[in-house]
């Protein structure tokens with residue numbers, strides 16, 4: 001059974017490194033926003049094993065009309081546990097926290113090869129595709145929460 005809960009920042013590092021930044025040193029998977037005030041991290045577990053992660057931070061560096069926005073970072077599900085709803089479960093869990101706190105909008109820089117995943121979760125593309133070295137093409141994806 002899938003269990004979703006808040007987790008500590010350092011619990012995300014292993015999956016981030018293995019799935020999102022395998023060709024970079026572990027330090028590249030420790031983000032400057034990890035301990036930002038108001039930020040939090042969510043994980044999905046199957047039988048006690050962490051299989052999906054994402055991080056949510058109140059960083060404001062894109063100019064949306066919304067007053068209160070959060071950024072989703074480092075979304076990843078273990079390759080053997082994909083398409084089981086874990087990623088959706090993590091994002092929904094975070095959204096319930098964010099809406100309770102009056103957050104209007106959630107956005108992320110999504111890899112274009114998973115744009116459809118974000119669209120299935122209700123995000124919409126915003127602006128043009130851009131390169132995000134060394135990872136590759138990304139697009140900003142935005143979801144109105146309220």
Ligand SMILES: CC(C)(COP(=O)(O)OP(=O)(O)OC[C@H]1O[C@@H](n2cnc3c(N)ncnc32)[C@H](O)[C@@H]1OP(=O)(O)O)[C@@H](O)C(=O)NCCC(=O)NCCS
Pocket residue numbers: 019020052074075076077078081082083084085086087088089109110111113114115116117118120121
């Ligand atoms: C993208 C990723 C996080 C999805 O995680 P997941 O746990 O498999 O996602 P879910 O099972 O919750 O999928 C939710 C929905 O999106 C769909 N979906 C999942 N991955 C998809 C993909 N790669 N492309 C298109 N649709 C996808 C699912 O079929 C499901 O659709 P539904 O509406 O029929 O239910 C996972 O594939 C992953 O870790 N990819 C590699 C890392 C990555 O690219 N992360 C994003 C960085 S921006």
